[in-house]
Amino acid sequence: MTTIALPTSFAPSRSVADTALRGAARFWFVVAVAGQWMFAWYVAMAYGRPAISGHLAGWNQHGSHRYVPGDLVGNLAIGIHLLLAVIVSIGGPLQLIPGLRRFAPRFHRWNGRAYLIAVVLTSIAALYLVWVRGTVGDLPQHLGVTLDAVLILIFAVLAVRYAIARDLRTHRRWALRLFIAVNGVWFFRVGMMLWLVLNHGPAGFDPKTFTGPFLTIWSFGNYLLPLAILEVYLRTGDRSGPRGKLAMASGLAVATVAMGAGIVLATMVMWLPRIK
Secondary structure: OOOOOOOOOOOOOHHHHHHHHHHHHHHHHHHHHHHHHHHHHHHHHHHHHHHHHOOHHHHHHOOOOOOOOOOHHHHHHHHHHHHHHHHHHHHHHHOOOHHHHHHOHHHHHHHHHHHHHHHHHHHHHHHHHHHHHOOOOOHHHHHHHHHHHHHHHHHHHHHHHHHHOOOHHHHHHHHHHHHHHHOHHHHHHHHHHHHHHHOOOOOOOEOOOOEOHHHHHHHHHHHHHHHHHHHHHHHHHHHOOHHHHHHHHHHHHHHHHHHHHHHHHHHHHHHHHHOO
């Protein structure tokens, strides 16, 4: 009896898979940076201009209870939080550009120090605003913000620890985790806008009280989901073969397209119309 040899399935080479994975990561980074810089511009224009002109009440056109007359500490915390959000959104991505690290190491170090100080201060300000001054949302949402702030502080400490120890590979991984956690608020807005459009309006929450199961889940998911994707990406790069890397590259590309759609929607619906 003659045995017929069936063709084996396509087996991509390791170099092709590595190139695809790096390309997907760069695609995500470029889209994310564009969205974060757009958000930074919005914050600077919507909140920075009223602050410079001395018309702090203008902050309330873009969010409830941003400015409260007579609350010096609370208003200062808001101002610091918004200012640092701009600094973090602009300076953070610069820390992740390999060419900048190689050709401008001094800038990388000083920008990194400024970035770390900014993320620590903004996390402390966020905790004050949530638990002392008060903000929109309910207890589960406040717990989500709190966990994000705690993770930011932990990741910052670990990034510094491994930088001092000159373990740059581990340092960069904690820096990536820090970058993701710091941008939880940004992911929240981008993801929520995509959710609203896909569901043709509010679904799973009350827009008046800003409470509901979707907001409860997304208050944690806005940073835990990107962190989970990052961990899978890192482990795939370390341990997976060509097929696993191609699968990760494909999944990351899909996630980037979804994120890009959320960025465009947030820009057109939330950010640009509020800048006068």
